[in-house]
Amino acid sequence: MSDTKQLCLSGKGVTKVFGHGKTKTVAVDNVDFEFYSGDLISIVGESGSGKTTLIKMLLGLTSVTDGEIHFMGQPRDIKTRHKKKEYWKGIQAIFQDPYSSYNIFSKIDTVLLDCIHMRGGRRLPKETKTEMMREACSFVNLKFDEMTNKYPFELSGGQMQRLMIARIFLLKPKILLADEPTSMIDACSRATILDFLLKLRDEVGMTIIFITHDMGLAYYVSDTVFIMEKGKIVEHGSANDVILNPKAPYTVQLLNDIPKIHDPWEFSRNRREVSDAG
Amino acid sequence: MKTHLRAVLRSGKFIVGFTIFAAILLLVFIYPLFNPGNPLQMIGYNSFTKPGTYVSLYDSLDTRRVYTFRPPGAADVRIDAKLSPEDRESIMEWLLSYSEQEGLGLTERDIDIEYTEGLMALWWQYYDSEIRLDGMTIARRREFERLDLRLDGLFNLDDLHVMALDPETGEYDILFATVSDDDYVNVDDVANVIYLPLGTDGFGRDVLKQLVSAIGTSLWIGLIAGSIATAIGLTLGLISGYIGGIVDDIVMFFTNLITVIPGIVLLILISYSISQLERGPVTVAIVIGVTGWAWTTRSVRSQVMSLRNRDHVNLSKLSGHSIPKIIVRDILPYIASYVVMAFILQISIGILSEATLSMLGLGPSTTTTATLGLMLDWSIMKSTAHISGAWWAYYPVILAIALISFSLNLMNTGLDQVFNPQLRD
Numbered sequence: 160m161s162d163t164k165q166l167c168l169s170g171k172g173v174t175k176v177f178g179h180g181k182t183k184t185v186a187v188d189n190v191d192f193e194f195y196s197g198d199l200i201s202i203v204g205e206s207g208s209g210k211t212t213l214i215k216m217l218l219g220l221t222s223v224t225d226g227e228i229h230f231m232g233q234p235r236d237i238k239t240r241h242k243k244k245e246y247w248k249g250i251q252a253i254f255q256d257p258y259s260s261y262n263i264f265s266k267i268d269t270v271l272l273d274c275i276h277m278r279g280g281r282r283l284p285k286e287t288k289t290e291m292m293r294e295a296c297s298f299v300n301l302k303f304d305e306m307t308n309k310y311p312f313e314l315s316g317g318q319m320q321r322l323m324i325a326r327i328f329l330l331k332p333k334i335l336l337a338d339e340p341t342s343m344i345d346a347c348s349r350a351t352i353l354d355f356l357l358k359l360r361d362e363v364g365m366t367i368i369f370i371t372h373d374m375g376l377a378y379y380v381s382d383t384v385f386i387m388e389k390g391k392i393v394e395h396g397s398a399n400d401v402i403l404n405p406k407a408p409y410t411v412q413l414l415n416d417i418p419k420i421h422d423p424w425e426f427s428r429n430r431r432e433v434s435d436a437g
Numbered sequence: 438m439k440t441h442l443r444a445v446l447r448s449g450k451f452i453v454g455f456t457i458f459a460a461i462l463l464l465v466f467i468y469p470l471f472n473p474g475n476p477l478q479m480i481g482y483n484s485f486t487k488p489g490t491y492v493s494l495y496d497s498l499d500t501r502r503v504y505t506f507r508p509p510g511a512a513d514v515r516i517d518a519k520l521s522p523e524d525r526e527s528i529m530e531w532l533l534s535y536s537e538q539e540g541l542g543l544t545e546r547d548i549d550i551e552y553t554e555g556l557m558a559l560w561w562q563y564y565d566s567e568i569r570l571d572g573m574t575i576a577r578r579r580e581f582e583r584l585d586l587r588l589d590g591l592f593n594l595d596d597l598h599v600m601a602l603d604p605e606t607g608e609y610d611i612l613f614a615t616v617s618d619d620d621y622v623n624v625d626d627v628a629n630v631i632y633l634p635l636g637t638d639g640f641g642r643d644v645l646k647q648l649v650s651a652i653g654t655s656l657w658i659g660l661i662a663g664s665i666a667t668a669i670g671l672t673l674g675l676i677s678g679y680i681g682g683i684v685d686d687i688v689m690f691f692t693n694l695i696t697v698i699p700g701i702v703l704l705i706l707i708s709y710s711i712s713q714l715e716r717g718p719v720t721v722a723i724v725i726g727v728t729g730w731a732w733t734t735r736s737v738r739s740q741v742m743s744l745r746n747r748d749h750v751n752l753s754k755l756s757g758h759s760i761p762k763i764i765v766r767d768i769l770p771y772i773a774s775y776v777v778m779a780f781i782l783q784i785s786i787g788i789l790s791e792a793t794l795s796m797l798g799l800g801p802s803t804t805t806t807a808t809l810g811l812m813l814d815w816s817i818m819k820s821t822a823h824i825s826g827a828w829w830a831y832y833p834v835i836l837a838i839a840l841i842s843f844s845l846n847l848m849n850t851g852l853d854q855v856f857n858p859q860l861r862d
Binding site for chain 2: 218243248251256259260264277
């Protein structure tokens with residue numbers, strides 16, 4: 160299946176090092192990856208495994224210490240501000256914490272208008288802009304007319320994250336990096352957010368790179384799974400391969416950390432098996 | 438924002454500080470309406486006139502509306518008014534130390550400070566302004582001199598005859614007025630009355646009028662110096678904090694350079710290099726502002742550095758905003774409350790720096806405007822106010838400086854408690 164798919168984002172030997180000398184920390188260590196367009200890719204790992212740093216590098220928010228990143232088959236060039244802006248038209252992100260993702264001094268309209276302006280819609284008539292914003296909001300089941308002149312922090316966490324998706328809907332990037340978009344909101348809203356992400360992929364045709372620490376979630380949504388441990392990708396492949404047939408011990412451990420409600424005994428027995436195997 | 442505003446108005450410290458500051462401002466604006474004119478006008482030739490209401494002696498005698506009261510014990514009342522319990526204590530203190538020095542053998546039991554005649558007899562017997570007692574300061578000696586002058590003729594109950602010179606005979610024989618100790622004049626009937634609530638300074642200028650004008654000027658200096666320091670500090674802090682890298686290194690190099698040189702040295706050197714005539718209040722304010730931005734830069738920088746990696750800034754970057762736009766829209770509003778606090782503190786520092794410079798004679802050029810620092814300078818300039826016992830020439834100034842910086846600091850602390858959740862009580 161991957162033969163017909165186009166390579167949209169790939170990296171070779173991507174490394175990020177913070178500090179130098181004794182305080183040197185390798186956050187992302189010589190990572191190779193290939194992301195194909197139209198996929199929903201999960202990057203799974205625990206806190207501190209370098210997921211977020213990788214995302215920041217992919218977004219161009221942090222410099223890359225070493226290695227190359229290719230975007231749509233071309234080496235990525237984000238040296239000037241103009242080129243960066245062009246790059247960000249193709250790649251966007253949703254952050255983990257909806258409460259800190261918004262400028263608390265800007266109204267919701269401003270957030271959405273910025274996206275229209277970025278897509279070159281600065282000179283559009285006001286009615287068209289309003290119509291576009293209304294459409295984006297209805298895409299994520301928000302009522303635009305109730306939200307004009309409100310501030311983002313007046314919404315609930317789930318609504319804020321949905322607004323974030325509405326923002327992405329307006330920007331229509333080729334790639335969306337979702338950095339644990341569901342970890343800060345309650346379980347009921349979580350499913351909704353995931354549904355909207357899938358809807359984005361299916362209706363708009365976006366490639367979604369989904370960062371999570373939750374294996375179950377990754378299995379539920381993704382086509383391809385990358386497992387990261389201490390800055391390295393230890394295992395990758397299709398979701399079925401990786402999760403039903405794990406090879407790396409770290410993957411097995413992650414799988415065992417998924418809480419099983421019905422069978423606590425099974426859970427602890429699994430644990431023992433791991434230690435036996437290890 | 439609204440909740441913050443409400444919290445500010447509920448903060449006791451802020452309200453107290455604001456009330457004091459508003460009262461000072463009100464005084465600055467309203468007092469000149471009631472007492473217009475040049476605050477530096479010399480209204481009398483004598484230096485350090487005591488605070489009080491001055492009635493023209495000539496006009497009081499000339500009112501022709503003299504009321505003869507006969508209050509019981511009028512003489513005692515007059516003596517009590519002239520010789521306060523503190524004066525009695527002072528007299529005893531002088532007598533005791535004199536007797537100790539000369540070996541007179543006077544003890545506390547010999548001196549009854551309640552018995553006026555006895556006390557005064559001893560005083561007039563021994564006191565001489567030429568006598569120098571061991572360990573007595575000049576200021577204290579002058580105090581006793583003034584006390585002695587005041588007590589002259591304490592028991593005199595004779596009528597006072599005011600004569601006029603007869604131009605024909607050249608003799609004092611035309612009786613102008615006879616005043617007995619029972620005669621009183623209503624102040625309202627006297628034509629020429631001067632109110633000096635804080636007396637005059639060493640140049641015979643009304644201290645209160647000068648003080649009000651000086652507070653106004655000093656607040657201006659503080660405002661200008663504070664604005665300049667905050668503007669420079671904010672701009673450099675934002676740039677070095679947000680952009681980082683080599684820009685940060687360069688800015689921090691200069692900031693550290695200014696931080697390690699004591700501010701007062703820099704102030705003195707720059708002020709000294711500007712000639713006295715060109716040093717107006719605005720020049721001094723600019724000098725203070727230009728030297729005082731370092732710590733604002735440092736603190737704004739650290740605030741910005743913690744903000745620049747927040748998600749909302751990243752989102753703004755991803756929306757393709759330019760650096761100036763991100764700074765103005767996504768960084769500045771978040772540190773606005775902090776900047777306001779820094780600004781208030783800078784005003785207070787500006788006022789204090791001006792006072793320091795002026796005390797050293799490096800303030801605004803004298804004789805054109807009054808500032809709080811210049812008033813202090815003047816009070817130690819000619820005949821020192823402290824030695825002359827003229828507390829009114831410098832205490833009110835010190836009080837004004839203390840009140841202004843106290844109120845500003847209180848407002849600053851109040852705001853800090855509102856905006857910094859960790860300090861909220």
